[in-house]
Amino acid sequence: MVKYFSCTGFLKSSWDQVFLAFWQRYPNPYSNHVLTEDIIFREVTPDNCLMSRRLLTKTSRAPRWAERFLPAHMAQKAYILEDSVVDPQGRTMTTLTWNISHARVMSVEERCVYKVNPENSSWTEIEREAWISSRLYGLSKAVQEFGLARFKSNVTKTMKGFEFILAKMQGETPTRTLAETATVKARETALAAKVKAKDLASQAQKKQYV
């Protein structure tokens, strides 16, 4: 069982600024959950694309309702891999990000394509897809709902972080109006999913006792 999600967003900066910001985006005020960042592989291909692999450590707190189902003393952090290909000729950047820790409990895989916005060439479009799955017996649906809600709220943080770094690179005070609106929406969605996940979890628990 895999939950699929996709969305398209954009940044009001040109592709080269966004690609540059991609490598400089940590830390930012919205990245408190990112603890470490490393480049562990990097190579320029013969056709002049840049391939990189970034290793990230992020905090990974389980929701309270799920704690009793998880192994005691489960690590509170997770290792994430992010592979990317930057193609300066095609003006595209493709990234693939996934967790290599706790993958049985929850696996989140994200694919993003960054490219020039077809309607406004000084903006950058981001097509985002995500696959969320869980192999926790009886709880996979609840974990997926939780994972999706958290994924969506992390997308908002990623975009706000990007906007912050881009503004900093351009020597401006970050504008927040658009991003703030998105946060409120994401919070509402997260809350709705949390309620749903709790429901599913209590159903699963009841089933276990039958």
Added chain:
Amino acid sequence: MNSVGEGCTELKREYDQCFNRWFAEKFLKGDRSADPCSELFHKYHTCVQKAIKEKDIPIEGVEFMGPSREKPDS
């Protein structure tokens, strides 16, 4: 930003600085001259690899752009 290896953060900072300049001023502009940061990367990389081994982070043999993906069910 901190490195996963506590002792590698300074090496990382030096490398990042070199890379960001090269990326902005050469690579994105299509300039294919040799990467000036390879020595800094080598030093930083050696340090990080040691930390990854010590912390037992399972990255060995993971294919580039290729985690195994199950197909969406909907």
